[in-house]
Amino acid sequence: TRKIIIDTDPGIDDAAALAVALNDPQLDVLMLSTVAGNVNLSYTTENAKKILDFFAKDIPIAQGNRAPLLVEYEDASEIHGETGLNGYQFPVSKRVVLREHAVIAMKNKILQSAEKVTLVAIGPLTNLALLLNMYPEVKTKIAELIIMGGSTAGGNTNSAAEFNFKVDPHAAQIVLQSGVPLTIFGLNVTSRARLKLQDINQIKTFGRTGAMLYDLFSHYRGGDFAAGLMIHDLCTIVYLLQPELFTLQYTHVEVATTGPAAGTLIADLQNRYCKSANANLAVDIAAAEFADWVKAKFSELT
Ligand code: BDR
Ligand code: CA
Helix, strand or coil: CEEEEEEECCCHHHHHHHHHHHHCCCEEEEEEEECCCCCCHHHHHHHHHHHHHHCCCCCCEEECCCCCCCCCCCCCHHHHCCCCCCCCCCCCCCCCCCCCCHHHHHHHHHHHCCCCEEEEECCCCHHHHHHHHHCHHHHHHEEEEEEECCCCCCCCCCCCCCHHHHHCHHHHHHHHCCCCCEEEECHHHHCCCEECHHHHHHHCCCHHHHHHHHHHHCCHHHHCCCCCEECCCHHHHHHHHCHHHEEEEEECEEECCCCCCCCCEEECCCCCCCCCCCEEEEEEECHHHHHHHHHHHHHHCC
16 A cells, blocks of 8 residues: 545545545555645635545544745636535535644654655645745655646646646745656646546446535536546546556656746756756546546445
8 A cells, every 4th residue: 555645625626536545445545635726725624524524534634725825826616616516515524624734744644654655736736835845854755746737738727827836836836846756747638537428427326426426527617528527636546546547758847936927837848958857747648548447436436
């Protein structure tokens, strides 16, 4: 089993990623941390608690940062709904979050772990940037930091920037320059990680988890599945369990932090700048196999 910590902003595709990660015996989820992203921190924390309740998982959860490092916070509630998980009526959670800020809780978990820990970041990188800057001693204990963010093929907030990097560009740049082993799934790959309408209709019939995911999916982007449903964040977890579905290229990456292109990933895939590589960047996905694998996985969840 692999020890992992997931930093998340649920978020509908976050919920799909958590559903798989929390239930796979190959992954030992040490804790969840929450960040402001798709919706504000109160909502992302409540949502993460509800997902842990849904799967009856006794896993610690810590609240992270309420706002990006330097820029003003802007949410994506127009895509994920006002609460971030509109579409399914989760019971109110009585779960209590850790007293420590997520950055402190992550530092403690990583330093206490006998094995190296894999970090999975599926929201803005605010907490991870703080962790790596405040506690650089964790770096040697990080097996890999797997990120959903960026794009080499156009953005989803404007023509260039992907949402997670755009929300906190400075945090993204700090993390990319941190020297920890990075694996990055950007929109160029995650926007091809789609479920088709017929897949989604099948998922509805897969018991209580399938029904819950179906209800969430039906509200994602107003429930418009015509072009299929993109489950960006799930790529990070599928990569952990089924890496051969992806092609990665070890390359130099950075993020623009200011100006109209703030939050845009720059990837030197042709090695024109001759700078040293600092990330494994996903460049291809076996999209049909991905959808089949995900459907099979969802059908196993109770
Ligand atoms: C990313 O932004 C969020 O809306 C999704 O949850 C995903 O993490 C996609 O750009
Ligand atoms: Ca997310």
